[in-house]
Amino acid sequence: MKKIFKKGEILPLIGNEGIVVGALEASVQSVFTYPGTPASEIGNLFYKIKENYGIYMEYSTNEIVALESGAGTAFAGLKTLVAMKHFGANVALDALIPLAHTKPRGGMVIVIADDPSCHSSAQSEQDSRILWQNLYLPILEPSTPGEAKEFTKIAFTLSETFQKPVIIRTTTRVSHQGGPVKIGQIKIQKKKGVFKKEKERFDTMPPFVLKQKADLISLKEKIEKYLEKIGLNKISPGKIKEIGAITSGVSHLYLLESLKKFNISLPILKIDSFYPLPSKKIINFLRKKKKIIVAEEIIDLIEREVKILSKEVNPQVKILGKDIVGLVGEMNTEKTSLLLTEALKLKYQRTPKRKIKLPVKRTPRFCPGCPYWSIFNALAKEIKKEKVVFTGDIGCYMIGYFPPFEMQDTSLCMGSSLGLAHGIDKSTKQKVIAFIGDSTFFHASLPNIINIVNNQSNPLIIIFDNQITAMTGRQPHPGTPLKYKTHDGKKEIKIEKILTALGIENLTILDPIKENQLLREKIREFLKEDKLKVVICRHPCRYVNALEKAKLRY
Amino acid sequence: MNILLTGIGGQGIITLKKVLSYAVLKEGKFFRSSELHGLSQKGGEVLVHFRIADQEIFSPLIEKGGADLIISLDLHQASRVVDFASKKTIFIVDNSFSPFFQLKKFSQSDFLKIASPFSKKIFILEASKICQEKLDSDVYKGTALLGFACFQKIIPLKEKSMTWALKKVFPADLFQKNKKAFLLGKTL
Numbered sequence: 001m002k003k004i005f006k007k008g009e010i011l012p013l014i015g016n017e018g019i020v021v022g023a024l025e026a027s028v029q030s031v032f033t034y035p036g037t038p039a040s041e042i043g044n045l046f047y048k049i050k051e052n053y054g055i056y057m058e059y060s061t062n063e064i065v066a067l068e069s070g071a072g073t074a075f076a077g078l079k080t081l082v083a084m085k086h087f088g089a090n091v092a093l094d095a096l097i098p099l100a101h102t103k104p105r106g107g108m109v110i111v112i113a114d115d116p117s118c119h120s121s122a123q124s125e126q127d128s129r130i131l132w133q134n135l136y137l138p139i140l141e142p143s144t145p146g147e148a149k150e151f152t153k154i155a156f157t158l159s160e161t162f163q164k165p166v167i168i169r170t171t172t173r174v175s176h177q178g179g180p181v182k183i184g185q186i187k188i189q190k191k192k193g194v195f196k197k198e199k200e201r202f203d204t205m206p207p208f209v210l211k212q213k214a215d216l217i218s219l220k221e222k223i224e225k226y227l228e229k230i231g232l233n234k235i236s237p238g239k240i241k242e243i244g245a246i247t248s249g250v251s252h253l254y255l256l257e258s259l260k261k262f263n264i265s266l267p268i269l270k271i272d273s274f275y276p277l278p279s280k281k282i283i284n285f286l287r288k289k290k291k292i293i294v295a296e297e298i299i300d301l302i303e304r305e306v307k308i309l310s311k312e313v314n315p316q317v318k319i320l321g322k323d324i325v326g327l328v329g330e331m332n333t334e335k336t337s338l339l340l341t342e343a344l345k346l347k348y349q350r351t352p353k354r355k356i357k358l359p360v361k362r363t364p365r366f367c368p369g370c371p372y373w374s375i376f377n378a379l380a381k382e383i384k385k386e387k388v389v390f391t392g393d394i395g396c397y398m399i400g401y402f403p404p405f406e407m408q409d410t411s412l413c414m415g416s417s418l419g420l421a422h423g424i425d426k427s428t429k430q431k432v433i434a435f436i437g438d439s440t441f442f443h444a445s446l447p448n449i450i451n452i453v454n455n456q457s458n459p460l461i462i463i464f465d466n467q468i469t470a471m472t473g474r475q476p477h478p479g480t481p482l483k484y485k486t487h488d489g490k491k492e493i494k495i496e497k498i499l500t501a502l503g504i505e506n507l508t509i510l511d512p513i514k515e516n517q518l519l520r521e522k523i524r525e526f527l528k529e530d531k532l533k534v535v536i537c538r539h540p541c542r543y544v545n546a547l548e549k550a551k552l553r554y
Numbered sequence: 555m556n557i558l559l560t561g562i563g564g565q566g567i568i569t570l571k572k573v574l575s576y577a578v579l580k581e582g583k584f585f586r587s588s589e590l591h592g593l594s595q596k597g598g599e600v601l602v603h604f605r606i607a608d609q610e611i612f613s614p615l616i617e618k619g620g621a622d623l624i625i626s627l628d629l630h631q632a633s634r635v636v637d638f639a640s641k642k643t644i645f646i647v648d649n650s651f652s653p654f655f656q657l658k659k660f661s662q663s664d665f666l667k668i669a670s671p672f673s674k675k676i677f678i679l680e681a682s683k684i685c686q687e688k689l690d691s692d693v694y695k696g697t698a699l700l701g702f703a704c705f706q707k708i709i710p711l712k713e714k715s716m717t718w719a720l721k722k723v724f725p726a727d728l729f730q731k732n733k734k735a736f737l738l739g740k741t742l
């Protein structure tokens with residue numbers, strides 16, 4: 001079948017595409033993911049090219065399912081990539097920590113994409129690097145699309161060499177950064193895996209798990225040496241001797257930009273592996289320095305380690321980082337310039353704050369023709385929103401938060417609308433309506449719905465069934481009709497069958513556009529009686545076909 | 555050169571970025587860009603940072619006040635990004651505004667009032683109108699604005715590289731339309 005990427009070509013790619021090409025160059029054989037910005041393009045691209053490269057790729061039901069399944073193929077000897085956004089790593093964590101103690105036979109790379117400044121993450125600003133404390137797994141941090149490709153290849157070799165999963169951590173400004181990338185040799189590896197039994201490798205029963213933990217921790221030094229040998233964590237020399245900078249990820253680029261602007265040259269240690277941190281190198285770097293700037297995204301994790309290490313060699317050194325730029329929001333050139341001006345006592349004219357009155361911001365809204373307009377219109381017509389609690393969830397239906405509807409009182413994480421509705425219904429006399437999408441239904445709702453049935457609360461659950469995972473770019477999910485799943489999925493799992501099996505009697509399936517009157521009637525019924533009710537509003541997203549139709553053009 | 559592309563989710567700003575990217579590489583130049591996906595694309599504001607240079611440049615983001623060129627597919631959106639503009643900034647803006655819940659009207663003079671103090675030159679062009687007339691749809695307006703920027707030599711990219719890039723990015727039928735839109739840029 002036609003190959004998409006040609007050796008030697010220089011293509012404009014974003015970081016996520018760089019990861020895909022890196023995995024192809026490493027001969028990846030199986031890929032598991034659940035969509036989530038800023039990681040989604042990794043899955044999207046694999047979905048479109050998997051047949052061309054003979055790769056097994058699936059959209060799994062959620063991230064822990066993706067991780068466990070990926071562990072399965074890696075245990076059986078296949079080179080495996082699993083990709084998710086940061087919140088997905090929370091969902092997968094229960095499997096991830098024990099997995100770190102095992103030894104996959106095939107190389108296994110796990111991509112986790114953070115979103116500093118929450119550009120596309122309603123829930124919170126999270127730094128996934130903190131996971132290292134329980135994982136002791138290598139965490140590589142690329143800063144450009146080119147590095148995203150190279151580091152993915154390195155991660156596969158590293159994983160095969162040390163028989164451990166390796167994590168690639170990106171942030172939005174790396175995943176969605178565009179730049180030139182040179183395509184290398186892509187070799188396809190088609191072989192079936194074999195699961196060879198070896199309990200001590202794949203099973204984490206205690207007390208053996210403690211031995212596995214000791215082994216895992218003892219790898220640190222070896223991996224540190226290995227990374228040193230292949231030239232990661234480089235120091236670039238600078239003219240000024242007594243001040244140095246330690247950078248990671250995209251913050252490295254911001255600092256370089258600021259240095260250029262001020263025409264200053266500092267020695268820089270660029271941290272490519274957050275774990276293991278190159279501690280010896282850091283210690284040497286700290287010697288004879290008066291000041292150190294640390295530029296990293298989100299939490300001051302490298303900074304804290306540097307502070308601890310400095311106690312040994314150079315307790316006087318002044319370390320400038322999040323004290324100056326703060327712990328909230330993403331890094332940028334303004335922030336690295338601020339660090340430089342503090343460290344070098346430069347006179348830097350910050351662009352003066354201008355007093356301009358900007359017109360109001362355009363908030364997100366449903367696309368023209370979106371079925372959700374009809375659902376919210378029906379709600380708005382039947383309900384005084386002050387009288388009812390709306391527990392929201394994660395998906396396009398969150399746009400109901402914005403004007404003109406403003407019907408969303410809570411949001412935590414995928415599936416949480418149901419738990420919150422249950423708790424609020426149990427503790428108040430108020431009417432509660434819970435919103436949930438179809439992809440989210442499969443991802444995170446079943447335990448909550450079972451709990452609502454079993455422990456008996458009476459919310460109205462509206463399932464926004466647009467037959468696709470719309471918000472993240474229209475990826476298929478288990479309920480997506482076969483006609484929209486051109487590249488995978490042999491089954492269409494019906495939400496209503498699951499609900500009926502759980503004993504939900506008060507169930508209506510309707511088309512919110514064509515049967516809007518019926519929807520309004522159901523809402524009115526709910527307001528009158530005190531009974532659990534589920535309404536599935538089923539009408540395809542206007543762009544339900546988008547992912548499949550999109551032609552691959554490189 | 556620092557170019558800020560802005561518009562509303564669904565207008566194809568990310569595709570315009572792709573066109574620029576290919577044209578830049580065709581000429582052996584370097585670029586670095588940054589885009590956002592997700593909620594912001596659902597009819598909200600979209601902003602793409604695009605930096606071109608002869609050699610490697612670093613930050614994927616343009617600093618406040620640092621844009622040399624702002625191309626906007628909407629008058630209101632152009633005024634939303636004046637933070638990135640300064641006395642050296644050229645604006646190329648389509649003369650259109652798509653109303654939204656909180657704002658029903660926004661005129662050329664509303665935009666000029668905000669942007670004029672922070673610009674070297676402002677072009678307000680009838681790209682959507684002309685694309686609608688000549689090509690039956692205003693979806694091509696972004697390409698027309700790129701055409702204008704290219705023919706006026708505001709962006710350092712040749713017509714030939716731009717058409718090559720259009721061909722790379724669009725499938726055959728859409729390429730023809732976009733090429734026409736690009737050439738319409740000459741007449742704007």
Ligand SMILES: Cc1ncc(C[n+]2csc(CCOP(=O)(O)OP(=O)(O)O)c2C)c(N)n1
Nearest residue numbers: 036087088394395396437438439440470471
């Ligand atoms: C644990 C986790 N994984 C992924 C995401 C990214 N994400 C945001 S919305 C969404 C799903 C939306 O699908 P659906 O529930 O069908 O709603 P729709 O957007 O189609 O209305 C996802 C996966 C997330 N926020 N949290």
Ligand code: SF4
Nearest residue numbers: 367370396470541542
């Ligand atoms: S992407 Fe689909 S579900 Fe989301 S707002 Fe647009 S039409 Fe509605």
